[in-house]
Amino acid sequence: AQSVTQPDIHITVSEGASLELRCNYSYGATPYLFWYVQSPGQGLQLLLKYFSGDTLVQGIKGFEAEFKRSQSSFNLRKPSVHWSDAAEYFCAVSNFGNEKLTFGTGTRLTIIP
Amino acid sequence: DVKVTQSSRYLVKRTGEKVFLECVQDMDHENMFWYRQDPGLGLRLIYFSYDVKMKEKGDIPEGYSVSREKKERFSLILESASTNQTSMYLCASSSRVTEAFFGQGTRLTVV
Numbered sequence: 001a002q003s004v005t006q007p008d009i010h011i012t013v014s015e016g017a018s019l020e021l022r023c024n025y026s027y028g029a030t031p032y033l034f035w036y037v038q039s040p041g042q043g044l045q046l047l048l049k050y051f052s053g054d055t056l057v058q059g060i061k062g063f064e065a066e067f068k069r070s071q072s073s074f075n076l077r078k079p080s081v082h083w084s085d086a087a088e089y090f091c092a093v094s095n096f097g098n099e100k101l102t103f104g105t106g107t108r109l110t111i112i113p
Numbered sequence: 114d115v116k117v118t119q120s121s122r123y124l125v126k127r128t129g130e131k132v133f134l135e136c137v138q139d140m141d142h143e144n145m146f147w148y149r150q151d152p153g154l155g156l157r158l159i160y161f162s163y164d165v166k167m168k169e170k171g172d173i174p175e176g177y178s179v180s181r182e183k184k185e186r187f188s189l190i191l192e193s194a195s196t197n198q199t200s201m202y203l204c205a206s207s208s209r210v211t212e213a214f215f216g217q218g219t220r221l222t223v224v
Contacts (some may be wrong), residue, residue, distance in 0.1 A: 101158070
């Protein structure tokens with residue numbers, strides 16, 4: 001069965017600093033990978049996704065993620081965070097495109113001035 | 114804009130009640146999903162549906178059922194609510210070419 005691991009439960013970053021959120025997946029075939037963000041009291045919003053092709057994926061709000069098959073990873077990055085990036089971030093995998101997703105446990109991001 | 118609408122943001126129900134959570138999407142998506150979100154556990158799939166009148170169990174279906182009589186509507190049913198079903202419930206829809214869009218969530222408290 002597929003699974004997703006987000007090893008960091010909570011990360012605190014200074015505003016303007018760079019950010020990397022880790023995601024490792026376990027899946028036998030080529031995975032379809034997603035990063036979602038959830039602001040307090042809100043539903044989930046898609047940041048970016050990887051299906052195939054270029055392993056560096058650009059998303060909304062200045063985020064990017066890199067698929068590394070050899071490391072079974074899909075880490076999310078942003079060069080300079082803003083206070084509005086404070087939220088919970090979820091990595092997810094599916095075995096076929098936009099079908100059912102398996103989520104990680106999430107990483108809560110706190111931004112300090 | 115894709116819209117996934119959940120009928121209630123907050124619900125308080127009593128133990129043993131039958132509870133209906135409703136979800137409607139307006140983008141003609143084939144796929145609809147119900148997830149449960151709990152702190153430290155992320156989102157877990159309860160049930161999903163790839164077509165009208167079709168349903169499949171997810172990872173945690175016990176204590177739940179679903180109904181999809183129309184393409185745009187997917188209902189989650191708690192047959193006899195229990196306190197361990199207190200949680201945030203998220204509905205989502207997707208299509209073959211469109212990623213999953215989520216509703217705002219329903220925070221259910223069972224007392």
